[in-house]
Amino acid sequence: MAKVFRIALTGAPCSGKTSAIERLAADFYNESRDVFICTEAAYEVIAEGYSRDDYLVFETEVAKKQIQNEDELLKRAYNSEKQEAVIFYDRTVTDCFSYVDDRDALAKSIGMGIVDSWSRYDAIIMLEAVERSGYFCTSSRIENYETALACQDKLLDVMVGHPHLRYVKSNDSFDKKYASVKAEIDSVLSGYEIEKKLLIEYPDFNKLAKYKPFKAKISQTYLLCAVGSHRVRKRSASGVDTYFETLKIRVTGSCCEETESIISKQRYDELLKSADPSKHTINKDRYCFLFDGQYFELDVFDFWNDRAFLELEMKSENHSFTLPPEIKVIKDVSNDYHYKNNYLAGLDL
Incomplete structure (x- = not known):
């Protein structure tokens, strides 16, 4: 089996994680290393007709879909014909706990709590929110800037404690921020x-x-x-x-x-x-x-x-x-x- 590295990226809305993952996939793929991307499960759940009117119901479905996608992708990674495989996760199961008030109910529904979910990722890289001037909304990103910062605080509340958490601060440009993310991943993959x-x-x-x-x-x-x-x-x-x-x-x-x-x-x-x-x-x-x-x-x-x-x-x-x-x-x-x-x-x- 291939040696698999499980690296998750998370952060506030518009923090750059999805854009970073797209570049990471290209930069880290080579003759001896496969790269897989586990996309954000929330988009699939929204496409299935679920709304955010009840966050507990919505995030329960997101977490279940995330677990399913991760498990399927992990099997593919282990079966890679290359020596190594890296999975980049666009958000995590842990993220779901940050959006709900009743975290015990979510844990009961999906069969794992916050600390249990950490073991699914060898490293979690959290990207800091961009400055207000760089924030923008889209059809799927409904949060305003203040709400995005509140999301960041709630994410920190469930991420701090993971054995290998990395925090990447915002920089003047996305290129500088990406360079910091890449350096963190280089460190993880090097084994040093x-x-x-x-x-x-x-x-x-x-x-x-x-x-x-x-x-x-x-x-x-x-x-x-x-x-x-x-x-x-x-x-x-x-x-x-x-x-x-x-x-x-x-x-x-x-x-x-x-x-x-x-x-x-x-x-x-x-x-x-x-x-x-x-x-x-x-x-x-x-x-x-x-x-x-x-x-x-x-x-x-x-x-x-x-x-x-x-x-x-x-x-x-x-x-x-x-x-x-x-x-x-x-x-x-x-x-x-x-x-x-x-x-x-x-x-x-």
Whole structure:
């Protein structure tokens, strides 16, 4: 089977996602890589005669159609004769939750909640709304500019927390915005993770509350491995457990080649039998939040009460970033192996 990458684009109306996907399909298709596009399901539902008069009914149908389309396209991608296949999704199942007030009712109707839906996408790229001067309506885009901004806020409410969310800010031109989107996708497809890791003072979560952080509990266990770092992770959030298997081979202090996949609980339990006996399981609370268009992950550990980690994935090692004023940095530990989770797991803390 082909190696499949599932990359979703979302954003406020008129944010440029559909136009970006059309260009991405051409730019990423080559002799060894197939490209598939999962179009926005809402158009199909409207064509079938459904209206937005009752958003719960409408979005339920959109979500069901989206799931059906995604599942069919995923089978085609896996059966590609090429080595790789990329699926670009124009919106996601997760989007549907942003449009309804009764999210529990939607989850019950489609058999999955917000956190469950995240596992359908390896990465989600959210495009920021354009400036007012660049906004325009069409026959299918009925929202005015103020409504579009409200849609953006609701989307952020359901997207923040995804393990691999990217936020692309608006630029002076669509070409610049597209270049940022393409750079993010290049990073995903390369398999290389460039991470800025900061040791910070224990945060005041009351002050960070305005960023609406999403909390997940993580249990991370390292396995016996001859090359690199092999680990399994249980990520629990909103009553949903998701299991990951990750192999990392470090290239530089802050850059590593990473292969990560979502696995079943059965596979997770089986791999735990190969846990490295010299290392203990790392337990931490992870808080995900956006600041100035940057997606931060703040990790608090059960063995520290005076410090924590703040992490940010970057497109390049010289990528500039800004920090929330509430964060007090002790030092940059991106290249210090003493602060790698793998190393900490071997200490008696």
